[in-house]
Amino acid sequence: MSKFAVKDEEAAEDWLLSYADMITLLMAFFIMLAAISKPDANLYEQVQAGMAKDIGNREVAKPLQDLKTQMDQMVAGMGADEAVDIGRDDKGLVLNLAAGAMFKVGSADIQPQMLPVLKEITETLSNPRFATYTIEIQGHTDDTPVKTPQFPTNWDLSSARALATLKAFAQLGMPTSRMRLAALADVAPRAPNRSPDGNPYPENQALNRRVEVHVYPR
Numbered sequence: 001m002s003k004f005a006v007k008d009e010e011a012a013e014d015w016l017l018s019y020a021d022m023i024t025l026l027m028a029f030f031i032m033l034a035a036i037s038k039p040d041a042n043l044y045e046q047v048q049a050g051m052a053k054d055i056g057n058r059e060v061a062k063p064l065q066d067l068k069t070q071m072d073q074m075v076a077g078m079g080a081d082e083a084v085d086i087g088r089d090d091k092g093l094v095l096n097l098a099a100g101a102m103f104k105v106g107s108a109d110i111q112p113q114m115l116p117v118l119k120e121i122t123e124t125l126s127n128p129r130f131a132t133y134t135i136e137i138q139g140h141t142d143d144t145p146v147k148t149p150q151f152p153t154n155w156d157l158s159s160a161r162a163l164a165t166l167k168a169f170a171q172l173g174m175p176t177s178r179m180r181l182a183a184l185a186d187v188a189p190r191a192p193n194r195s196p197d198g199n200p201y202p203e204n205q206a207l208n209r210r211v212e213v214h215v216y217p218r
Contacts, residue, residue, distance in 0.1 A: 063129055067215065068093055074120050084117060092133070092216030095121065096190070099141075099161065099209035106148065108160035110168055118165075122172040125215065135169070136180040136214040137162045142205035143186040143193040159183035165211050 068086060071093070075084045083101035087094045102114050110118075125135065139162030141154040151157040162181050170176050186193070191204040 064088070064092055064217075067124070067130055070124055071095065071121070074124060075117075078117060078120065080117050083114065089214070091214060093214070095213040095215070097165070097211040097213065098206070099211065100206055102165070102211060103161060106146070106151075106157075108151075108157065108164045110164055115168065115172075118168050119172050121213070122169055122174050126173065130215070132218055133178070133215050134180060134218050135174065135178050136182060136216075137166050137169075138182045138184055138188075138212040138214065139163075139165075140184050140188060140208060140210050140212065141186050142189070142208040144200075144205065154185035155183055158185045161211055165213070 068088065071086050075081060075086065080101075083098050085096045085098075087096065097114075102110060104111065124130070125133065139158030139160070141158050143154075146152075146154050146157045151160065159181075162183055166176075166179050166181055169179065186208065189204070189208040190210070191207050192201060193205050193208060194200050
């Protein structure tokens with residue numbers, strides 16, 4: 001009778017070998033995907049959290065999602081929904097700061113009412129959890145040509161606005177070593193500036209006039 005009990009116990013543990021093989025294959029599969037695909041910090045965070053919950057039945061930290069939640073709450077609490085909208089791309093978080101709220105018309109002078117928003121953003125990103133994240137500031141315009149003595153082209157205007165934003169963050173305490181700068185003029189619109197027959201879309205053009213703050217892990 002005891003011999004049969006031993007055999008039954010050994011048979012009952014056979015599933016562990018198959019389970020270990022499955023876990024090994026899954027790990028190899030995800031390593032292969034990571035090696036051949038474009039890095040996507042958001043997707044990686046979601047997959048990591050899903051695997052930890054399904055396989056290990058445990059929770060893992062999701063700093064990008066936590067950061068987005070904090071930023072959403074901050075924007076809503078300050079009533080700045082029309083000035084700031086928050087999204088995500090394959091690298092991390094994207095804060096779109098509307099140029100109409102950020103700057104005086106045709107200038108790179110930051111409106112005083114936006115400084116408290118920039119201060120809150122700076123304080124949130126200064127949290128130790130996000131202290132190693134890179135902050136890339138991009139200036140964008142619509143496709144309407146700019147030609148003034150101060151800003152001869154859209155490139156000049158988008159560059160000046162990105163630089164003004166960077167300087168504002170620096171004055172509020174953001175280390176310059178964390179920040180990057182880019183000017184993209186009208187080459188990366190969020191929405192079409194014009195219809196196929198060339199008529200402008202004013203709402204889209206307003207959407208395209210912005211400063212994007214990209215926040216992502218190094």
